[in-house]
Amino acid sequence: MAAAPQPLKKVPIHLQSAQNRLYIRHGQIVNHDGIFTADIYVEDGVIKFVGPSSEITVPGGVRTIDASGKMVIPGGIDPHTHMQLPFGGTVAVDDFYRGTKAAIAGGTTTIIDFVLPNKGESLLEAYDKWRSWADPKVCCDYGLHVGITWWSKSVQDEMRILCEERGVNSFKMFMAYKGLYQLADTEMMEAFEKCRELGAIGMVHAENGDIIAKNVKKLLDAGITGPEGHQLSRQEEVEAEATNRACVLAHQVDCPLYVVHVMSKSAGIELAKHRQRNKGVGIYGETLAAALGTDGTHYMDKCWHHAAAHVLSPPLRPDPTTPEFMMKLLANSIGRCMSEVKGSDQVYFITSPPIRDAPETPRQLMKSLAYDDLQTTGSDNCTFNRDQKELGLNDFTKIPNGVNGVEDRMSVAWEKGVHAGLIDPCRFVAITSTNAAKIFNLYPRKGRIEAGSDADIVIWDPRATRKISAETHHHACDYNIFEGMVCHGVPEMVIVKGRVCVEDGQLRVAEGQGSFIETPVYPPFVYDALNGIKQVEEISNGVKKFDMNETLKIEIPNNEP
């Protein structure tokens, strides 16, 4: 007769179907702050135990998974997607089902998408529309950012309702798309002020829309209508200028800022300089899988469709050393990057004095290395098929903007980061999962392997390889911008809230198995640090007296190398 199931020594067990319970043994657990070998016990979609085998007795009938020789990492969080986005007269083909299915296939178990209201549209109505599209379709949990695409008293009132009653803590402002989404500087500043008042995060699409509009006219007048015109109309300095301006505007009103899709060396350096000045507090930057895995030389491809497939904004950069540079910014190595770009004509410095001219005593250099330069990787997944891209056959401004990336983001980041020797597995977890969870207030429920966290778990095989191709990907789109790229680092098993969704190369998901997750305001990772710095500044300016009895809440920013 089989022995009766033994209760766990340290974890209470409830009798239930073995389907809900998983025991993952002997894996190398990787969190952003450490690697250790341990077992994991999962029940009802939540991690109940992480520790040595000697401390757990698992009842019979529980599914046991042997993770020896593999890494066990928190599921990826993609903080930037546009599933089924209506854009440029058409709709992105990866809807919330296909998009989240592709995400899971690649090891991403949470996405944060963008509600983008039309000009004049109620933010709440747009939010409800996005929820009605996503809720029945998502295969993994998702959150929502909301775009501030126009500015009025009603927009401000609705921002408050979104924060207080709808689980939103982040708002994206556009400095580009003139005539469509672009806000004026004064409007942006007011929007930042509102974010600060609500405990939210201001986000920006940083490109100077006025310059772009002028350049577009010049190029079209000169007969340049192909995809190469897209890049020519919005060069690096156009992105760098807006990045600098966004940092200044947000800083003026003490609003925490998250710059989405940082695509160029110049913009990355602008952001890094502001982060150094602000002691790594209150300014965050995201780059994209696209920026790490490919480059803007594709805009010159003689095949129109090939070039058009790579059109997104800000564009990929023609300087082929850009991807490695962006990875180094994620790797927290501005000192190294700055010495590499000295003398480069391709990089534009907007703020003065540029760091390269600043006196670099060893202490200052150490200080500049203390804060990481970019914190997260998104995909900006916004996919359009060949026939949709053809809307811009005679005019590059009409090519729907967007590329794939939600499926391949993790593998591209591993290949270009860990496999290339630029980051370690802990930093990989930070830039693909934990940092997004901290900034958008999902941590430690998401972004960590720990008792109490959601069981969004990836068993990652760092030695296995796979070749990316549109033939085998899970997107609805008919191209893949990483076509032919061989990546080390394969998500061998993907577990979404305790459900095994990827195993033995098979993907099994159910439409609607995911849920909307609220992102509460005042993320401690962001606001505690901001308030702490503010107090220190006030004390050193003599505005405030230092009070021994008052706790200074300063969380050390994420500064592990």
Ligand code: URP
């Ligand atoms: O090209 C892009 N990025 N398309 C989506 C809209 C945006 O600006 O993020």
Ligand code: ZN
């Ligand atoms: Zn954008």
Ligand code: ZN
């Ligand atoms: Zn082609």
Ligand code: ZN
């Ligand atoms: Zn986007």
